[in-house]
Amino acid sequence: MNPRLTMATASRVMRQVRHDHRTIVLLIVVPCVLLGLLAWIFNNTPVFDALGAPLLGVFPFVVMFLVTSVTTLRERQSGTLERLLTLPLAKADLIAGYAIAFGALAALQALIATGFSLWVLGLNVAGPAWLLVLVAVVDAVLGSTLGLFVSAFATSEFQAVQFMPAFVLPQFLLCGLLIPRDELPDVLRVISDFLPLSYAVDAMRTITVQSSATGEVAGDVLIVLAFALGAIALGAATLRRRTP
């Protein structure tokens, strides 16, 4: 691994995204619109305060999963990946480059969505705002790394998009947003213990209700990061120099 190659890859990916204005607008505006809609629907109820922060963690996860899986699938199919693997670029440089680029994009998205929720929509959370942003960025990185991994199993962009409901919706159903995880049927609760989004949402819930639970949040964040690292390792294993 070589820092210059990692950063060159990250800035190349960012340039690609920057040329695509519509994607940037969608990335930034859609979470804000959805959160705004939620706040409006649950106007004058405590529901938005309860769900707002967890959703701030879910949106970047979903969006980055989609963006990364389609982008890397394109890289696999356009022949650029095959070319890169014949050059002095380590697989780790490629994956870390992607993670950095999409992590930065996710940070931007998280900053804007969090600011919008706190100051425009009036979201009340007990914990500090920076922690919301941090957890959102980590969730986004998790989405990126999972997207990178599953793109190996898609042979078309249609399939890559279908992986979103297949991989993400079950996690969404079981992550504790619909009902708290300890009220789930036993089997489902155990399953939810093995899904990364559960910890992302746990962290956001803790921030929502406790003002000084940084340690507890850090534990959840570390678990999410561990899942992300696992996905990176699996993703690297799917990048093969020699293919049939």
Next chain:
Amino acid sequence: MMNGGGGSPAIAVHDLRVIRGGRAVIPGLTLSVPRGQVVGLLGPNGCGKTTLMRCVMGVQKIAGGTVEVLGRPAGSKPLRDRVGYVTQASSVYTDLSVAENLSYFAAVLKIPRRKVDAEVARVMGLVDLTDWAGWRVGALSGGQESRVTLGAALLGTPEMLVLDEPTVGLDPVLRRDLWDLFRTLSSQGVTLLVSSHVMDEAGRCDRLLLMREGVMLADDTPAGVLAATGAPDVEAAFLSLVDRAAEQAERPSGESAEVG
């Protein structure tokens, strides 16, 4: 077989076998390509040209045999900045500009940072895209796009170029210019392995490999191929070699069907 130049040959293939989808695409190939020449790899679509080139680049899973490039195992680390590769797909980023693409690949090749701009400018000159430097590749014509791909392979002056159908879909003027470029590179000592299914490009090569169904029908100079078959042009020579191989295959297992 003769090897031009000193040291190891540019490409040394020994008893290479490749199986794809349960079929032996290359059933057992031995081959040596001398350094510093333009070698044309010719044959019909689906004959195994791309597979062979992928073996040379070390990106093809092989079932047996060895492939050495510039004296080292194909695809090994020391080769990765010494061999340029152009695939049939354009393999550049269509959402980046010409200069952005080349700068990225220059960085990946570890060309020193302060030299990147000069190297990118040099290569854009070689493939005649200087006026298009700021254009998004996706907005260029197909011919221009394939020249961006070629340009990326020329960065850092590799010792060998593996070009898979680099002239397909190009107009005659552009094709001539590219072949002139290949000749210039070869005169500077670069080895070029160029595939084509257009037989009339054969005359521009120093050496020809005629391939069919994973088997080399001929490995000779263009003049040698014509003399051996008595055919007026390479296309006719190819057809006569195909017939000859078919005749030999019909005979009960006697002589080998290989033509040297």
